[in-house]
Amino acid sequence: MCSPEKICDLQLNLLPDRIKSDRRLKCVRCDGIRGKPALVIRTDDPAMCRFCFVDGCVHKFKSAFGKSQLVPNGSRVAVAFSGGLCSTVMLDLIQRSKVRFNPVVFHLVGTKERELRNSEPIRSTLKDSGLEFHILDSPQNQLLIEFRKQLRFIWAQSKFCMLTEVETLLVRLLLVHCARELGCEFVLFGTCGSYQAVNFLNGLVDGRGSMAASDTMFVDLRSTHPVILRPLFEFMSKELVFYARFQHLNWVTPENPITEAVLRRPGLTTVTRLCQDFLIxxxxxxxxxxxQTILSTASKLAATSVSSSSGTHAQRCHLCLAPIPSPPDVSNPHKLALASLVHSLSLSHESPVDSSINKVLEKEPKQEKAPQFCNACFLLYTDMTAELKPAFRNVVHQLHELRTGQSVE
Incomplete structure (x- = not known):
């Protein structure tokens, strides 16, 4: 005869399996009325049919704007469209959600080889959307394209992780500039929650501290005109794939030097890819x-960093737009990690110990105006080869001048 304790243990072991089987037999929302169960997002989630799943995605997208109440009715909002999975799903959600703002979709042209393959699908998608759209090719975009060409030829001579960060940060600056040129107060980026969690861990590895959490929020206040919004911050990458499949959406694969290098040598990897494999x-x-746990933790760190930096007029990094902290007290290099970093960089450049990172940068030869970098971006700059640095400084300088409203010669 079994004891009461063994009977209780047996019931607890059988209960989850029975509940799990019942939750997978029919859609949890419509109770199987609208269709058969089609997908399960997470292992502990109930099954949903395709119709309830699409309706849930539309509701989640609309609630992102409703909770913040940040975008006024009738305002012009730029939508960055690359033709990839995330931006294609975001464009379809905008059409189905009947948003109250006026979306302005824009696409940045790439190299001639890429445009020959992807121009027609992207243009047809923008035309079919029925929204105002622009295909832009600014002079700064040409500078970025030339910089990418140099990355293709000398990527093997530099640290591979650096190329990923530089590519992402420069493209973000250029997209913000294009949205500003279109007269929009906000710009939408199609970054989903899975990528934001990876970016958060990657930012911690790169030494960005609490500012790494800014990439995980719906609102990114580092750029004030226009303000960066991420309406897909609650979507997982798996949800976007199923949504595109159920809605019969076609997207193109964005090309960049990093992807081309990985295709040539699959053994190469970056910190971003390692973080992504770890999370998956x-x-x-x-x-x-x-x-969800990583994003929830990052949101708390982001709220703390925003509240602590509010009301201050600190200088900002020309690349990532993060506030640059004041030079630390380096009389004791072991006092904090930042002081130790400045101390090491000063010794490597044979400069006085009390020099800051930007003072070290200003001493480089043949440089009229040295860009201001935070600690993490400065390390990216120092990892570049001598051939890359002039082109990189030129792109960053012009984008900074356009952001501050100064004339660019």
Missing amino acids: GLQFNGFPSTT
Whole structure:
């Protein structure tokens, strides 16, 4: 005869399996009225049919704007469209959500080889949307294209992780500039929650501290005109894939020097790819709430960093737009990590110990105006080869002058 304790243990072991089987037999929202169960987002989530899933995605997208109440009715909002999965899903959600603002879709042209392959699908998608759209090719975009060409030829001579960060930060600056030129107060980026969690971990590895959490929020206040919004911050990458499949959406694969280098040598990797593999392994192997936990923790750090930097007029990094802290007290280099970093960089450049990072940067030869970098971006700059630095400084300088409203010669 079994003891009461063994009977209780047996019931607890059988209960989750029975509940799980019932939750997978029919859609949890419509109770199977609208269709058969089609997908399960996480291992502990109930099943949903395709119609309820699409309606849930539309509601989640609209609630992102409703909760913040940041975008006024009738305002012009730029929509950055690259033709990839995230931006294609975001464009379809904008059409289905009947938003109250006026979306202005824009696409930046790439190299001639890429445009020959992807120009027609992207242009047809923009025309079919029925929204105002622009295909832009600014002079600053040409500078960025030339910089990418140099990356293709000398990527093997530099640190591979650096190329990923520089590519992402420069493209973000250029997209913000294009939205400003279109007269928009806000710009929408199609970054989903899975990528934001990866960017958060990558930012911590790169030494961005609390500012790494700014990439995980719906509102990114580092750029005030226009303000960066991420309406897909609550979507997982798996949700976007199923949404595109159910809605029969076609997208193109964006090309960049990093992707081309990985295709040539699959053994190459970056910190971003390692963080992504780490999160995917946890997400789908017994810890389904990993991404949500990281984003929730990052939002608390972001709220703390925004409140602590509010009301201050600190200088900002010309690349990532993060506030640059004041030079630390380096009389004791072991006092903090930032002081130790400045101390090491000063010794490597044979400069006085009390020099800051930007003072070290100003001493480089043949440079009229040295850009201001935060600690993490300065390390990216120092990792570049001598051939890359002039082109990089030129792109950053022009984008900074356009952001501040100064004339660019």
